[in-house]
Amino acid sequence: MNNVLVSLPVMFVLIFCREKVIVPRLKPYISFVGNESQMANTIISWHNKASDRSSHGGSLGTYRSASVTIGSDYFCATEITFENSAIGAPGEPGKQAVALRIYGDKAMFYKVKVVGGQDTLLDETGSHYFYHSHIQGSVDFIFGKSRSLYQECLIESTAKKIGAIAAHHRDSPNDTTGFSFVNCIITGTGKVLLGRAWGNYSRTVYSNCYLDNVIVPAGWSDWNVPLRQMCVPHFRKTEKE
Numbered sequence: 001m002n003n004v005l006v007s008l009p010v011m012f013v014l015i016f017c018r019e020k021v022i023v024p025r026l027k028p029y030i031s032f033v034g035n036e037s038q039m040a041n042t043i044i045s046w047h048n049k050a051s052d053r054s055s056h057g058g059s060l061g062t063y064r065s066a067s068v069t070i071g072s073d074y075f076c077a078t079e080i081t082f083e084n085s086a087i088g089a090p091g092e093p094g095k096q097a098v099a100l101r102i103y104g105d106k107a108m109f110y111k112v113k114v115v116g117g118q119d120t121l122l123d124e125t126g127s128h129y130f131y132h133s134h135i136q137g138s139v140d141f142i143f144g145k146s147r148s149l150y151q152e153c154l155i156e157s158t159a160k161k162i163g164a165i166a167a168h169h170r171d172s173p174n175d176t177t178g179f180s181f182v183n184c185i186i187t188g189t190g191k192v193l194l195g196r197a198w199g200n201y202s203r204t205v206y207s208n209c210y211l212d213n214v215i216v217p218a219g220w221s222d223w224n225v226p227l228r229q230m231c232v233p234h235f236r237k238t239e240k241e
Ligand SMILES: *[C@@H]1O[C@H](CO)[C@@H](O)[C@H](O)[C@H]1NC(C)=O
Pocket: 012, 013, 014, 015, 035, 038, 041, 042
């Protein structure tokens, strides 16, 4: 990695990697470990967006815009910031810009920060656990087909008009997937939907979360397919300011 080490007058060092990082499927058991209580000081950042040209011609697309892609199983990260700095106007076509894409199974993220705008965290497939982490974005900023638990996380909306937090994709009632947010804090500066139903059986649950007044009253979107409303899940024992 082309690490840029910047000595700061205080007691820590900032490690800023401006690089696209890919951990391929055949490299299991990789961990990225930053320094304790300094997640903001170890940053992996890149700036591709969906409309960028790929080396094969054509555009990169959302999935390949990721700054960091994890394809292997048993990945772990702690005290790291994953960033995509290509932040367009929320919802602007071609401006999807993934900071972290994870399609390996059995991954664990503890005290990480994932920062971007539209489509920040591609929680693509597998079972993943996010604990004490901070995810920031504007539109569909946690999306994919995974089975994931977000526990005691900070979910921060930077939407401008109306954004959306989760876009979980589930096409069959038999899929054992879904996003579960437990004891999370949902806050930010822009109004958001809790989720948009991607696929006929999209599943997202918020339990015991604190919802700041950034959630739009409708709560959810069926993505213009009324059939999906029956599947738009409930949330319970959740406080709203
Ligand atoms: C991490 O901690 C080690 C040992 O305390 C220190 O030498 C290093 O500079 C720290 N790195 C960062 C990024 O703060």
